[in-house]
Amino acid sequence: MTDEHFMKMALAEARKAFDAGEVPVGAVVTVGEQVIARGHNMVERLNDATAHAEMIALTSAFERLGAKYLPEATLFVTVEPCLMCTGALYWGKLARVVWGADDEKNGHRRVTGDTWPFHPKTTITRGVLGEEGALLMKEFFRARR
Numbered sequence: 686m687t688d689e690h691f692m693k694m695a696l697a698e699a700r701k702a703f704d705a706g707e708v709p710v711g712a713v714v715t716v717g718e719q720v721i722a723r724g725h726n727m728v729e730r731l732n733d734a735t736a737h738a739e740m741i742a743l744t745s746a747f748e749r750l751g752a753k754y755l756p757e758a759t760l761f762v763t764v765e766p767c768l769m770c771t772g773a774l775y776w777g778k779l780a781r782v783v784w785g786a787d788d789e790k791n792g793h794r795r796v797t798g799d800t801w802p803f804h805p806k807t808t809i810t811r812g813v814l815g816e817e818g819a820l821l822m823k824e825f826f827r828a829r830r
Contacts, residue, residue: 686718688761688783688810688813689813689814691713691715691720691759691761691783692713692761692763692783692785692813692814693814694711694713694720694723694761695711695712695713695723695738695761695762695763695785696711696763696785696814696817696818696821697711698711698712698713698723698724698725698738698763699711699725699738699763699818699821700821701725702725702726702727702738703821703824703825705725705727705729705730706729707725707726707727707728707729707730708726708728708822708825709725709726709763709821709822709825710725710726710737710738710739710762710763710764710818710822711723711724711725711726711738711762711763712724712725712738712739712741712742712760712761712762712763713742713760713761713762714742714743714745714746714755714758714759714760714761715758715759715761716750716755716757716758716759717757721745721746721749721750721758722742722743722745722746722749723742723745724738724739724740724741724742724743724744724745725738725741726738726741727741735769737766737767737769737770738762738763739760739762739766739770739773739774740769740770740773742760742762743755743760743773743774743777746758747777753777754777754778755777755778755779755780756778756779756780756806757780758777758779758780758781759779759780759781759782759783760774760779760781760782760783761783761784761813762782762783762784762785763784763785763786763814763817763818763821764784764785764786764788764792764818764819764822765784765786765787765788765792765793765794765811766782766784766792766793767788767791767792767793768793768795768796768797768802770793771793771797771802771803772802774803774804774807775802775803775804775807777804778804778806778807779803779804779807780806780807780808781807781808781809781810782803782807782808782809782810783809783810783811783813784809784810784811784812784813784815785812785813785814785815785817785818785819786815786816786818786819786822787811787812787815
């Protein structure tokens with residue numbers, strides 16, 4: 686399985702958010718070739734500013750594995766994680782984080798700059814199907830203006 690395969694699953698989650706009137710971000714957590722959790726933004730539905738796709742997926746993954754750390758897991762997310770989600774990824778000790786579109790306005794790099802905010806053993810891959818994730822975000826916000 687490729688990064689693109691799992692990112693397509695994350696994009697499907699983002700479309701669920703889009704259809705529900707949520708900011709269209711989706712996430713998938715894998716261990717090896719197996720998807721163990723999925724999530725999409727639910728901020729409006731749950732009336733909870735912390736209900737980001739990454740947080741929903743991470744919580745589900747922790748529960749499913751009965752663990753507070755995910756050192757063998759990879760998170761695929763359609764848009765660069767924000768500072769809050771990056772903190773959760775740090776504490777979750779994920780092996781890898783893969784994101785699609787960079788987010789200059791709300792992504793963690795706006796605050797962290799060149800400082801590494803992830804766990805020291807975490808590796809990052811950026812830009813996987815990033816155009817698709819960015820297009821979905823643009824379409825969502827264009828419809829609301």
